[in-house]
Amino acid sequence: MLGKLNILIYSEQELLFKKLDKQRETKLSLVLHAEENALLFARQSLDGCTAYVWPMPPCSRCAAKLAQAGIRRVVAPQPSGEQMARWGPSLELAAWVYRHAGIEFAQVDRDA
């Protein structure tokens, strides 16, 4: 959509919580997902925008927040087998969020 800020989300493990590496549960309870971080720093309305997400589709928690922010389209790669093994139920719940929120969810070939 021209004239609108679309958000590009690239998830990479940050060094911010490096000190908590041996305290996995504590670290996981504090770390923001890339989608959450992008929403916090957008600083303008995202109503009607597209979120381009890499290297995996948003989890259910992030999908709900993207919907609440007014995102209307999510573009993400097909999850890898490893991602599906770890995140499968969450990704399925995210797909439910998209359907019920009227969000277009476009999955692209990760090797394209």
Ligand SMILES: [Zn+2]
């Ligand atoms: Zn997430």
